[in-house]
Amino acid sequence: MPLVKDGKIAADLFVHVxxxxxxxxxxxxxxxxxxxxxxPEALLKRAGKVGVIWPNNRDLDDLVPYLDRLAAxxxxxxxxxxxxAYSQARLLRERHGYDGELRAxxxxxxxxxxxxxxAGFDTFEVRKDSDAxxxxxTAKRYSVFYQPTGDGRLTALHRRMQLRHSExxxx
Amino acid sequence: MYAYDELDRTLINERxxxxxxxxxxxxxxxxxEDEFKMLRLQNGVYLQxxxxxxxxxxxxxxxxxxxxxxxxxxxxxxxxxYGHFTTRQNIQFNWIKLAExxxxxxxxxxxxxxxxxxxxxxxxxxxxxxWAGVAPGEVEDPRIWSEILRQHTTLxxxxxxxxxxxxxxxxxxxxxxxxxxxxDIGLRLLKNADGETGFExxxxxxxxxxxxxxxxxxxxxxxxxxxxxVEAILRVYNQYGRRDNIYKARIKILVHELGIxxxxxxxxxxxxxxxxxxxxxxxxxxxxxxxxxxxPAYEKLPHMPDELxxxxxxxxxxxxxxxxxxxxxxxxxxxxxxxxxxxxxxxxDATADQMDAVADLADKYxxxxxxxxxxxxxxxxxxxxRDLPLLWKALDRIGLATPNVNLxxxxxxxxxxxxCSLANxxxxxxxxxxxxxxxxxDTADLIGRLHINISGCINACGHHHVGHIxxxxxxxxxxxFYQITIGGRADEGAQMGxxxxxxxxxxxxxxxxxxxxxxxxxxRDRPEExxxxxxxxxxxxxxxxxxxxxx
Numbered sequence: 208m209p210l211v212k213d214g215k216i217a218a219d220l221f222v223h224v225x226x227x228x229x230x231x232x233x234x235x236x237x238x239x240x241x242x243x244x245x246x247p248e249a250l251l252k253r254a255g256k257v258g259v260i261w262p263n264n265r266d267l268d269d270l271v272p273y274l275d276r277l278a279a280x281x282x283x284x285x286x287x288x289x290x291x292a293y294s295q296a297r298l299l300r301e302r303h304g305y306d307g308e309l310r311a312x313x314x315x316x317x318x319x320x321x322x323x324x325x326a327g328f329d330t331f332e333v334r335k336d337s338d339a340x341x342x343x344x345t346a347k348r349y350s351v352f353y354q355p356t357g358d359g360r361l362t363a364l365h366r367r368m369q370l371r372h373s374e375x376x377x378x
Numbered sequence: 379m380y381a382y383d384e385l386d387r388t389l390i391n392e393r394x395x396x397x398x399x400x401x402x403x404x405x406x407x408x409x410x411e412d413e414f415k416m417l418r419l420q421n422g423v424y425l426q427x428x429x430x431x432x433x434x435x436x437x438x439x440x441x442x443x444x445x446x447x448x449x450x451x452x453x454x455x456x457x458x459x460y461g462h463f464t465t466r467q468n469i470q471f472n473w474i475k476l477a478e479x480x481x482x483x484x485x486x487x488x489x490x491x492x493x494x495x496x497x498x499x500x501x502x503x504x505x506x507x508x509w510a511g512v513a514p515g516e517v518e519d520p521r522i523w524s525e526i527l528r529q530h531t532t533l534x535x536x537x538x539x540x541x542x543x544x545x546x547x548x549x550x551x552x553x554x555x556x557x558x559x560x561x562d563i564g565l566r567l568l569k570n571a572d573g574e575t576g577f578e579x580x581x582x583x584x585x586x587x588x589x590x591x592x593x594x595x596x597x598x599x600x601x602x603x604x605x606x607x608v609e610a611i612l613r614v615y616n617q618y619g620r621r622d623n624i625y626k627a628r629i630k631i632l633v634h635e636l637g638i639x640x641x642x643x644x645x646x647x648x649x650x651x652x653x654x655x656x657x658x659x660x661x662x663x664x665x666x667x668x669x670x671x672x673x674p675a676y677e678k679l680p681h682m683p684d685e686l687x688x689x690x691x692x693x694x695x696x697x698x699x700x701x702x703x704x705x706x707x708x709x710x711x712x713x714x715x716x717x718x719x720x721x722x723x724x725x726x727d728a729t730a731d732q733m734d735a736v737a738d739l740a741d742k743y744x745x746x747x748x749x750x751x752x753x754x755x756x757x758x759x760x761x762x763x764r765d766l767p768l769l770w771k772a773l774d775r776i777g778l779a780t781p782n783v784n785l786x787x788x789x790x791x792x793x794x795x796x797x798c799s800l801a802n803x804x805x806x807x808x809x810x811x812x813x814x815x816x817x818x819x820d821t822a823d824l825i826g827r828l829h830i831n832i833s834g835c836i837n838a839c840g841h842h843h844v845g846h847i848x849x850x851x852x853x854x855x856x857x858x859f860y861q862i863t864i865g866g867r868a869d870e871g872a873q874m875g876x877x878x879x880x881x882x883x884x885x886x887x888x889x890x891x892x893x894x895x896x897x898x899x900x901x902r903d904r905p906e907e908x909x910x911x912x913x914x915x916x917x918x919x920x921x922x923x924x925x926x927x928x929x
Contacts, residue, residue: 287416288499290539294616297536301655318400318417325535337408348396351389353529355656356536362656363385363529367666 209339211331212308214346216339219332221258221279231255237281237310240265243273251276258308263291267298274305279330284313293326300327301357317345325356379442379747380525381670382490390487393494393533397421398480405477420500420538422468422493423479427799432457432474433496434486438506438524438548439467439750443737446748448489450733456482461733463718463726465752465790465841466545467505468496472797499627500538501531501612505547507555508751511673512759514707517567518575520550522668523604526659530605537612541619542627544612545584548577552870557752559583559592559872560844562629563611568598575601581611581641582633583872585838590630591872593638595645601664606657610649614641674745674760679710682763689767697819698770701781703761712763714744716756716773717780717788721817724806725791726754735776743769752868753829754790755783785822786830786895787813790841794834794851795858801834803851803858803884808832811888816895825895828909831866844868846910847894848875849887858884864894864921865913878922882929890925897924 210219221235226242235256243250243259250257251273258279261270270280280299282292292311299305310330311323317338323331324346333339355362361369382390397417404414415425422433434449441449449469453461456478457471464470474482483493495502504527511519527546531537537544549556550567558564564580576598583592599607611629620626633641689695704713716736719725728736736756740748743765744758751757756778761769773779782788789812792798794805809832816822831845835852842848848863859881866875882890895909901920902912913921 287413288539289621290499290537291617291621293536293539294613302651316413318396322533322535322538349389349392349533351385351392353389353532354534354536363389364663364666366385367383368663371666 209333209336211333211339211342213329214343216342221256223260235278237279240270244269247273258310260312261295263289263295267295267303271303274299274303274307277307279308279310280305281310281312281332282328284311284315284319287314287316287319293322296323296326296328297356317341320345321349325352325354325358325360327357379440379672380521380667381672383670386490386529387487389532390490390492390494391484393421393492394480394483394487397483401476401480416498419498420495421483421498422496423474423476424497425799426472426797427795428797429473430476430479431797432471432479432482432493433464433468434471434491434493435496435503436467436469436491436750437503437528438510438521439508439752440510440521441748441750442489443740443746443748445489445491446733446737446740448486448491450730450737452482452485453730453733455485459731460727460729462724462793463728463750463754463756465754465792465839466503467508467750467752468503469750470793472793494532495538497543498538499540499542500544501534501540502543502545504528504531505545505556505561505752507549507551508749508757509555509704509713509759510550510749512706512708512711512713513551514705515551516707517550517569519671520548520565520567522664522671523565523567523577523601524548525671526605526664526667527608530608537616540612540616541621542624542629544615544629546608554868554870554872555751557841557844557868557872559870560585560589560841560868561592563608564592565604570598570600577601577604579607579611582630582638584628584630585841585843586628587625587836587838588631588634589838589843589874590634591874592630593633595638595642602659602661605659606652606655607645607649609655609657610645610652613648613652614644618644674747676708676711676760677762679762679764681709683710685764685767689770692767695767695770697823698774698779698781699766701785701823702779702783703766706760708760710763712761712766714758714761714766714769715751715783716758716778717783718755718778719782719788719813720777720780721787721813722810723813725789725809728756732776732778735772736778739769739772752790753788755788781819782813782822784827784829786816786825786828787822789813789830789832790845791832792834792839794832794840798834798839800837801851802836802853803834803860805832805834805840805849805851808849808851808860808884808887812891815888815892824905825899826905826908828895829868830891841868842866843874844872845875846908846913847891849891852881854881860884860887862887862890862894862925864918865910867910876918878918879926886929893925894921897921 256278566578580592749757795801833840863875
């Protein structure tokens with residue numbers, strides 16, 4: 208499964224550690240939430256980066272205390288049409304100030320890229336090679352946005368107000 | 379009318395090119411039908427019994443003549459020469475070819491029309507009063523706020539994959555023509571004691587197999603906060619709405635299961651935590667949107683022009699005027715409803731020729747503007763009274779002057795088993811038969827206001843629960859049967875109808891409705907007592923007796 212990070216296809220430095228499997232001695236790992244919460248301190252002291260895979264039906268409150276020490280948070284789209292992780296992503300970025308890697312996992316297709324970018328994701332485990340290859344062009348598909356999110360893109364309303372001000376300043 | 383600017387135009391063109399790419403990937407096999415289904419549903423494309431069905435949004439029910447002509451062109455070029463207006467200010471085309479859809483969308487985009495989010499589990503077309511901006515006594519034009527919400531809900535990055543579809547309706551009049559109480563969010567525009575604009579917010583209304591009337595979650599939300607408050611409701615719903623069972627996934631179930639007090643506490647908490655996230659609508663922002671609505675330059679006209687006095691001698695004109703012409707906030711003008719319920723016709727259908735003709739009449743008599751109401755009729759919102767006689771003649775020539783607005787033959791019906799893959803039974807032929815039974819206008823007049831609503835299945839697209847008489851198609855041992863409810867209403871006093879008894883077979887429906895209407899005529903205590911009020915006074919018993927005594 209190709210990984211897109213910061214807009215480009217990239218090697219995945221993280222190893223997914225399944226539930227119950229032994230941890231590698233070093234290197235970056237992604238662990239399931241339940242395993243992480245068993246003994247977060249021990250995991251965070253380990254050599255190598257730690258990321259957590261957070262399910263979309265679990266409140267973020269239990270994760271928040273560790274955010275500044277995590278290298279990655281992976282949110283889950285079990286199926287394309289289950290959109291809970293969009294809310295989680297925005298809350299992590301916009302409310303809790305999380306600025307590490309935010310990864311989309313599960314059924315990730317090119318048709319969600321713009322929504323995901325706007326919600327704060329920067330890394331994508333993409334299902335299909337063709338979608339990963341189309342990332343750059345798909346991400347540029349839209350140039351107008353109606354809603355403000357934490358991604359900093361100007362909304363249509365803002366642009367209109369700016370235009371209005373520059374027009375009245377020029378008069 | 380709202381005028382799209384460059385940004386609005388750019389966005390819908392970008393959406394068209396995205397959809398063109400999605401169709402291309404489907405046709406080349408790169409996308410499976412299962413993958414494509416989720417994508418087409420985000421853009422109003424259903425696979426029905428015979429073909430793809432294409433649903434186009436008419437935000438808050440407002441169309442320019444140019445836009446209506448574009449819809450006529452779609453009907454002619456890509457469909458079979460007609461379209462169907464729905465109960466949520468959309469128009470549906472029933473015979474579209476997938477490969478041609480991107481071109482149809484591109485044609486519509488040229489006149490600022492789109493199909494974004496007319497289906498799928500997202501925020502649907504924002505609907506409002508078809509008399510917005512012209513109804514006497516209206517608090518304020520709700521279209522400004524409808525447009526703000528339309529923009530905010532379009533391609534929303536967080537709420538495009540909700541547990542289920544989500545519908546918002548807005549009214550600004552005491553009499554609710556937008557059926558806000560049966561919407562996921564209903565907004566009633568009002569002014570607070572300081573004269574500031576805000577909304578009573580209702581949540582959790584909806585029909586379908588578990589119908590609920592919306593409950594007030596907050597009696598007053600200031601206009602500047604309405605986007606953030608709606609966002610808070612959506613965020614709670616997106617996270618906690620059920621996803622295990624599509625029949626329990628609407629927000630009405632979440633509100634019901636948590637209780638409105640707990641649900642409102644959750645929303646309140648989320649709203650407070652949200653803080654200032656750029657959603658506050660400053661006065662200048664609202665005015666920016668308002669400034670792109672144009673209003674007609676009304677003339678100063680007499681209340682009772684000579685043309686109207688003369689035409690009053692014609693009983694046919696008078697019959698139409700009394701039925702289909704309504705007071706306008708500006709003296710000398712009227713609001714005219716165009717009935718899309720001709721005797722023997724499918725409710726809500728209009729041919730391409732009719733659409734073109736209405737567009738011409740709108741240019742001539744209504745400042746180029748047309749409205750679409752949830753009752754599946756059209757409306758010309760600014761007709762000078764002096765023009766009414768000429769307009770009537772023109773409408774009569776194209777079959778759009780049936781004087782049955784709000785009467786027993788002004789039936790709301792879903793497409794039913796003639797088109798829809800979800801339906802259990804036919805709706806349209808029932809409606810057609812009823813319009814024939816009550817074709818005599820004097821009888822219909824005598825009966826007075828009576829709304830019949832027909833749904834071909836429990837999904838309730840024909841809003842049968844809230845019809846004065848509701849007819850619901852069900853399937854029993856492979857045959858079409860119909861459950862009859864009475865006493866429902868969709869307005870400010872919204873309530874569900876009551877079932878009168880066991881379901882009846884297809885062939886007996888029209889007889890039973892006639893029996894119910896005859897019973898009403900015998901039971902009402904005076905001619906002014908509406909059907910729905912007689913049912914309220916007497917309950918369903920006397921009607922039930924009448925229907926089942928001889929069956």
